Amino acid sequence: xxxxxxxxxxxxxxxxxxxxxxxxxxxxxxxxxxxxxxxxxxxxxxxxxxxxxxxxxxxxxxxxxxxxxxxxxxxxxxxxxxxxxxxxxxxxxxxxxxxxxxxxxxxxxxxxxxxxxxxxxxxxxxxxxxxxxxxxxxxxxxxxxxxxxxxxxxxxxxxxxxxxxxxxxxxxxxxxxxxxxxxxxxxxxxxxxxxxxxxxxxxxxxxxxxxxxxxxxxxxxxxxxxxxxxxxxxxxxxxxxxxxxxxxxxxxxxxxxxxxxxxxxxxxxxxxxxxxxxxxxxxxxxxxxxxxxxxxxxxxxxxxxxxxxxxxxxxxxxxxxxxxxxxxxxxxxxxxxxxxxxxxxxxxxxxxxxxxxxxxxxxxxxxxxxxxxxxxxxxxxxxxxxxxxxxxxxxxxxx
Numbered sequence: 001x002x003x004x005x006x007x008x009x010x011x012x013x014x015x016x017x018x019x020x021x022x023x024x025x026x027x028x029x030x031x032x033x034x035x036x037x038x039x040x041x042x043x044x045x046x047x048x049x050x051x052x053x054x055x056x057x058x059x060x061x062x063x064x065x066x067x068x069x070x071x072x073x074x075x076x077x078x079x080x081x082x083x084x085x086x087x088x089x090x091x092x093x094x095x096x097x098x099x100x101x102x103x104x105x106x107x108x109x110x111x112x113x114x115x116x117x118x119x120x121x122x123x124x125x126x127x128x129x130x131x132x133x134x135x136x137x138x139x140x141x142x143x144x145x146x147x148x149x150x151x152x153x154x155x156x157x158x159x160x161x162x163x164x165x166x167x168x169x170x171x172x173x174x175x176x177x178x179x180x181x182x183x184x185x186x187x188x189x190x191x192x193x194x195x196x197x198x199x200x201x202x203x204x205x206x207x208x209x210x211x212x213x214x215x216x217x218x219x220x221x222x223x224x225x226x227x228x229x230x231x232x233x234x235x236x237x238x239x240x241x242x243x244x245x246x247x248x249x250x251x252x253x254x255x256x257x258x259x260x261x262x263x264x265x266x267x268x269x270x271x272x273x274x275x276x277x278x279x280x281x282x283x284x285x286x287x288x289x290x291x292x293x294x295x296x297x298x299x300x301x302x303x304x305x306x307x308x309x310x311x312x313x314x315x316x317x318x319x320x321x322x323x324x325x326x327x328x329x330x331x332x333x334x335x336x337x338x339x340x341x342x343x344x345x346x347x348x349x350x351x352x353x354x355x356x357x358x359x360x361x362x363x364x365x366x367x368x369x370x371x372x373x374x375x376x377x378x379x380x381x382x383x384x385x386x387x388x389x390x391x392x393x394x395x396x397x398x399x
Contacts, residue, residue: 022143022144023143023144024143024144024146025073025074025140025141025142025143025144025145025146026140026141026143027138027139027140027141027146028068028070028072028139028140028141029047029137029138029139030047031068031069031070031139032047032066032067032068032072032139033066033067033068034046034047034064034065034066035064035065035066035067036055036057036061036062036063036064036065037058037061037063042055042056043055045135046134046136046137047136047137047138049136051078051135051136051201051204051205051208051351051352052201052352053135054080054133054134054135054200055133055134055137056080056132056133057124057127057132057133059127059128059130060127060128061127062123062124062127062132063121063122063123063124063127064121064122064134065119065120065121066119066120066121066122066139067118067119067120068117068118068119068120068139069118070118070141071116071117071118071141071142072114072116072117072118072120072139072140072141073113073114073115073116073140073141073142073143074111074112074113074114074138074139074140074145074149075088075111075112075114075120075137075138075139075140076109076110076111076112076137076138076140076149076150077109077110077111077112077134077136077137077138078108078109078134078135078136078137078204079108079109079110079133079134079135080108080133080134080135080200081108081130081131081132081133081200082104082105082106082107082108082131083102083104083105083107083108083110083131084104084124084125084126084131084132085101085102085103085104085124085125085126086101086102086122086123086124086125086132087100087101087102087122087123087125088100088101088102088112088114088120088121088122089120089121089122089123090117090119090120090121091119091121096121099114099115099117100112100114106218107152107218108200108203108204108207109150109152109204109207109211110152111145111149111150111151113145116142133200135200135201135204136204148211150207150208150211151216152216152217152218153216153217153218154217154218155191155217155218155219155220155255156189156191156217156255157255158189158255158256158257158396159189159190159191159255159256159257159258160182160188160189160190160257160258160259160390160393160395161178161182161188161189161190161191161257161258161259161260161261161389161390162190162191162193162251162252162255162257162259162260162261163175163178163179163190163191163192163193163261163262164193164195164248164251164260164261164262164263164277164281165192165193165194165195165262165263165277166194166195166196166263166271166273166274166276166277167194167195167196167197167198167202167226167273168194168197168198168202168203168205168206168209168350169202169205169206169209169347169350169353169359170194170263170274171192171194171206171209171210171346172209172213172343172344172346172347172350172361172370173347173359173360173361173362173370174263174264174268174312174362174368174370175261175312175343175370176325176327176339176340176343176361176362176370176371177325177327177331177338177339177340177342177343177370178190178261178325178327178339178389179192179210179213179214179215179343179346180213180214180331180333180334180339180342180343181325181327181331181339182389182390183213183214183215184213184214184215184331184333184334185214185331185332185333185334185339188390189217190215191217191219191220191255191257192210192215192219192220193219193220193222193251193255194206194219194220194221194222195222195224195247195273195277196222196223196224196225196226196273197221197222198225198226199226201352202226202350202352203221205349205350205351205352205353206219206221206349206350207219208349209346209347209349209350210346212342212345212346212349213342213343213346214333214334214342220251220255222247224239224247227239227273228271228272228273229271229272229273229276230270230272231270231272231275232267232272232275232276232279233272234272235272235273235275235276236276239276244276244280245280245283245284245287245294246294246296246297248280248281248284249284249287249288249293249294249297250294250296250297250301252284252285252288252304252306253288253297253298253300253301253302253303253304254297254300254301256301256304257306258306258307258308258393258394258395258396259306259307259308259309259310259389259390259393260281260285260306260308260309260310261309261310261311261312261373261389262277262278262281262309262310262311262312263275263277263278263311263312264278264311264312264313264314264368265278265279265311265314266313268312268313268368269368278311278312281309281311282309282311282376282377285306285309285377288303288304288305288306289303289304289305290303291303305379306377306379307378307379307380307392307393307394308375308377308378308379308380308389308392308393309375309376309377309378310323310373310374310375310376310389311373311374311376312368312370312372312373313368313369313372313373313374314373314374314375314376315374316374316376321374321375321376321382321383322372322373322374322386323372323373323374323375323383323386323387323388324364324371324372324373324386324387325371325372325373325387325389326371326387327339327340327343327364327370327371328340328364340361340363340364340370343361343370344360344361347360347361373389378392380392380393380394
């Protein structure tokens, strides 16, 4: 009897709208009309869901107007460049009125909540056209913000684990389940740091991959250009050994990772930039503790001592430092999917790289297995269990 009464009350509340299950906000982009002083095809690029295309403002005429028959409660923009200062405006009594103003940002995928607007105009503060480009734009109706909408938190000020890798897609190809397991599942502060993001397209693919893997704090994106190097010397000759070491030393001092994980010393399949990341990680851990090295980052951040360094596939003669991670265990953070499965799904975000059929997330028994690593440096003792990057690590206490 009590159960029947409860169900009747619940039904009444639902009908009255007093109690309701929150519904996910729909993507209403297809209903909208976009206008700007640009070619029609460029405007179609805003919502074609192809990360390889973009809308780009033109000098002096970068205003983008949007009209929607359905009220818009959220605007999700994947910018082509780091977004410059701009305002969001709406029409009131025939005039455009500013409803939000946003300063320069370093996060290129941004979500902007709105209050049911049917007319929207995006206006850059300084309209030179070059800094006002959009890869994809999504308009959301009323409801809960969908999980696929990236709402990035600021980059960690300090990290438990830093994953230092060369290019977008390396984070899953060679490191497998590291990010979903240590970040989303175990809750460590994991900071992906990529040396080069290569292009706006590949940067967006990387952000889509990281978000899928449960990384919600913005990664570090190096500003170096992308170049294949046949060996370690070629990589250093191109980028400049001092510039590379200054960059990596600065990362260590600024973000203070207790553990660093990086590439194979042989560059997995031989890539010189992969080799350079492993080499720089080993050297710069020492440089980061030396106040005479790279004084600019020392003056800003001081020195820092990393506790452990793991390198992909690393082996040291006469030392049993090899560990094998278990990326095949089910993760509750992903509904029972494994870290390896999530890495495979995340690689699907790197669509531009699928033309290279030889690349895939390296399985356990592969030559370049994404499961195998070696302890290349430790100040906290040798691993005993040999299945956990955080073994023996002492995290700083939080006051």
